[in-house]
Amino acid sequence: MIDRLVIVGLGLIGGSLARALKKQGAVGEVVGTGRREASLIRGQELGVIDRWTLDLGEAVKDADMVVIAAPTLAAEKVLESLKPHMRPDLIVTDVASVKGSLVAAAERIFGEVPPQFVPGHPIAGSEQSGVEAAKDDLYVGHRVILTPLPNTDAKACEKVRTMWEATGAEVVDMDVAEHDVVLAATSHLPHVLAYGLVDALAQSGSAQAIFRFAAGGFRDFTRIASSDPVMWHDIVRANRNAVLESMDTFTEHLAELRKAIESDDSGAILATFERAKKARDEQFLTQYQVKGKGQ
Numbered sequence: 001m002i003d004r005l006v007i008v009g010l011g012l013i014g015g016s017l018a019r020a021l022k023k024q025g026a027v028g029e030v031v032g033t034g035r036r037e038a039s040l041i042r043g044q045e046l047g048v049i050d051r052w053t054l055d056l057g058e059a060v061k062d063a064d065m066v067v068i069a070a071p072t073l074a075a076e077k078v079l080e081s082l083k084p085h086m087r088p089d090l091i092v093t094d095v096a097s098v099k100g101s102l103v104a105a106a107e108r109i110f111g112e113v114p115p116q117f118v119p120g121h122p123i124a125g126s127e128q129s130g131v132e133a134a135k136d137d138l139y140v141g142h143r144v145i146l147t148p149l150p151n152t153d154a155k156a157c158e159k160v161r162t163m164w165e166a167t168g169a170e171v172v173d174m175d176v177a178e179h180d181v182v183l184a185a186t187s188h189l190p191h192v193l194a195y196g197l198v199d200a201l202a203q204s205g206s207a208q209a210i211f212r213f214a215a216g217g218f219r220d221f222t223r224i225a226s227s228d229p230v231m232w233h234d235i236v237r238a239n240r241n242a243v244l245e246s247m248d249t250f251t252e253h254l255a256e257l258r259k260a261i262e263s264d265d266s267g268a269i270l271a272t273f274e275r276a277k278k279a280r281d282e283q284f285l286t287q288y289q290v291k292g293k294g295q
């Protein structure tokens with residue numbers, strides 16, 4: 001049980017966490033803070049938070065846990081603003097999509113990463129953003145990755161783990177660098193491709209006709225291009241090297257597929273599509289569906 005939880009940056013991810021914990025009776029009071037009064041007022045109206053303040057120091061006074069739920073680069077600024085208010089008994093965690101940049105920022109700001117800072121990342125979300133989109137079941141059946149460091153306080157880690165488990169998530173630990181490489185491949189690259197494809201088509205002369213006749217395949221591939229541009233701007237900048245590496249590997253692979261299509265190499269085309277279908281059906285879907293998720 002968390003007596004007083006503070007969410008800094010009340011949007012989809014922080015709001016969904018607050019909703020889930022309230023539903024499970026796993027939190028006493030939820031205090032919202034951030035930059036935009038409108039989101040905080042709306043959050044209180046919707047019952048996502050109990051009260052709010054624009055004053056970070058006031059928000060974290062007497063709190064047990066702070067969750068930084070702002071966009072990745074803004075989270076670094078929040079950590080900096082938290083510095084004067086840090087107490088050894090105040091557990092700080094975050095939900096940012098890139099871990100290496102935030103851990104490096106914590107080192108820069110505090111000299112060493114504070115033991116009570118537990119970096120985290122829920123692998124669940126949507127293309128929607130803002131507190132209005134917050135849902136109490138967003139994390140059910142999803143994984144949450146924690147990337148504790150050798151000096152991270154074990155009790156702080158356990159409290160953060162327990163908090164996420166209360167939302168219905170499965171919590172796994174991972175190394176910071178490994179997290180950023182894996183997520184570059186499975187999350188950041190697909191978003192870059194979706195944004196890139198929609199932008200390329202939108203810029204083409206026949207954009208109107210293309211979008212008019214696009215249906216399910218296009219919708220499924222490009223849903224994530226409706227995600228918040230600021231959030232993704234922050235992510236690709238914060239994880240630049242791993243994102244570039246993922247893009248290069250993919251570009252090489254696409255060039256091979258292009259060659260196979262150009263030379264009408266039926267065997268190579270079919271082999272690529274068969275490998276991909278098998279990997280998606282047997283590796284991705286079995287892992288995803290264990291948790292009762294869809295296609």
Ligand SMILES: NC(=O)c1ccc[n+]([C@@H]2O[C@H](COP(=O)([O-])OP(=O)(O)OC[C@H]3O[C@@H](n4cnc5c(N)ncnc54)[C@H](O)[C@@H]3O)[C@@H](O)[C@H]2O)c1
Pocket residue numbers: 008009010011012013014033034035036039069070071072074075077078095096097098121122123124125126127128129130131228231235
């Ligand atoms: N959306 C997803 O699918 C998803 C999934 C997992 C993790 N994340 C990560 O979670 C974080 C939040 O994402 P979201 O989807 O909830 O975004 P969101 O836009 O819904 O919410 C972000 C909130 O942060 C506030 N904010 C912006 N700058 C701030 C600052 N400097 N100080 C304090 N508050 C600030 C915004 O006003 C907004 O209320 C991001 O770091 C994102 O990378 C997102």
Ligand SMILES: O=C(O)C(=O)C[C@]1(C(=O)O)C=C[C@@H](O)C=C1
Pocket residue numbers: 096097122123124125126127186187188224227
């Ligand atoms: O479901 C979506 O729309 C998401 O983009 C969620 C998603 C992803 O799966 O890539 C996006 C960013 C995160 O950091 C974690 C999850």
